[in-house]
Amino acid sequence: MRRFIVIGHRASTTPDFPLDDLAGGAGRMDLLLTAANAALLVSHDLRRDSDATLVLLGPPDPPRAVRLDGARLQSLSPDLRTNAGLLRKALAHGGRVERETSPGAFASRRGIVDVLEGIREPLIHLREDGNDIREVEIPREVAFILSDSIELTGEEEAVVARRRKAVCSVGPVSVHTSDAIAIVHNEMDRRHPA
Amino acid sequence: MRRFIVIGHRASTTPDFPLDDLAGGAGRMDLLLTAANAALLVSHDLRRDSDATLVLLGPPDPPRAVRLDGARLQSLSPDLRTNAGLLRKALAHGGRVERETSPGAFASRRGIVDVLEGIREPLIHLREDGNDIREVEIPREVAFILSDSIELTGEEEAVVARRRKAVCSVGPVSVHTSDAIAIVHNEMDRRHPA
Known part of the structure; x- marks a missing residue:
């Protein structure tokens, strides 16, 4: 399994977030x-060995985690607006226990700490000042964590630092963020062919 | 200059294309x-040494070329819907001679042949069955051409083949396509630092 955990510091946590203003109001x-x-799509198919966990930390009701599992998703659209519908449905579930809110989409009231507790794979923290990924040994089964356009807070950084194997x-x-994921996939595809 | 030329076989050529159905109707x-x-954005900035030429070949009035010049664009949004407005404005110009329809966006009635005639840089054709980019010598000043989710037609392939230096x-x-561009930028950033 190749996992990507993406922290969305401002991402809306209401199912009513605006579909027409994903970059702003949402x-x-x-x-x-x-x-x-970037984590889940290849040409004409899904990456069945990958998943993406989106950690939504914006108002009004954080934290929320939405995990998209490439092995179980029936489809994922290249069109963001369509996929936003998946997220809306997921955000309607506010329970702590993960629930499959549509095929392959799992929702829960979890923040970074809980999400990291739930994974077994070694964790790689992707950050601008880290060591060049081409020079670092990375196993086939791995989780990558990366932030949106905002850096991790001191507290978040500490949580990730306790768990990570490398930066x-x-x-x-x-x-x-999406370009970084594309580059990581490419590096992993080269080292660990399917 | 690092150029990317992207062929959109079905891309709408009317300024009235639907903003709410970019993946379908447009x-x-x-x-x-x-x-x-992917060609023009980095974190918190534009790639000032890059440009992206979109070749639109769909109905009702092909061909059209829209060139986005990183050196002259005042901004480019991560939000596709906002950028779609730039394209609409560009498509309103149907003349053969390139015109700047908004700052950094240039429109013309040109197809693949004319676009390739207009560039001086060596051309690299990006295609799944090509030689591994990590093994190919690529100069700093270069143009890459790649297709959307549809392969080049035989005629298009012949046009590109006459001009390209490598596949x-x-x-x-x-x-x-966007992930391929992110990977190419990464390789070029490593070889040819700014």
Whole structure:
């Protein structure tokens, strides 16, 4: 399993977030959805060995985690607006225990601490100032954590630091979250062919 | 200059294409806009040394080329819907001669042949069955051409073949156009630091 955990600091936590203003009123939901697509889509198919967990920390009712499981998703659209519908449905479930709110989409009231407790794979923290990912040994079964356009808070950084095996950067230029995921997949595809 | 030329076989060529159905009614305009973002955006900034030329070949009035120039764009949104407005404005210009329809956006009635005639840089064709990009020498000043989710037609392939210096693939897995661009940028950023 190749996991990506993406922290959305401002991402809306109401199922009523606006579909027509994903980048604004929905709190950069566009960024999370683009990241999910980079984590899960290949040409004409889904990555069945990958999942993306979106951690939504914006108002009005944080935290929420929405996990999209490539093995169980029936489809994921390249169109963000369509996928936003999946997230809306997931956010309608506010319970602590994870529930499958649509095929392959799992929702729960969990923040970074709880999400990290739920994974067994070694954790790689993706951050601009990390070691070059091409120089770091990374196992096939792995989880990557990365932030949206806002850096982790001191408290979040501490939580991740206790759990991570390494801090890696994807290259010399600071890129968008989804582009970083695409670069990580490429590196992993080269090292660990399916 | 690092150029990306993206062929949108079905992309709408009317300024009235639907903003709420970029993936459907607008002919996978979402794919072209996501590709443009991958070509031009880095964290908190634009790639000033890059440009993206979108070649729109769908109905009702093809061909059209819209060139987004990172050096002149005042901004580009991570939000596709906002950028779709730029394209609409560009498509309102149907003349053969390129015109700047908004700051950094240039429109013309040109197809693949004319677009390729207009560039001086060596051309790299990005295609799944090409040579691994990590093994190919690529100069700093270069143009990459790639297709949307549809392969080039025989005629298009012949046009590109006459002009290209190499055919490269980004890795062992066939990925979406925008992810391929992110991977290419990463490779170029490593080889040719700003």
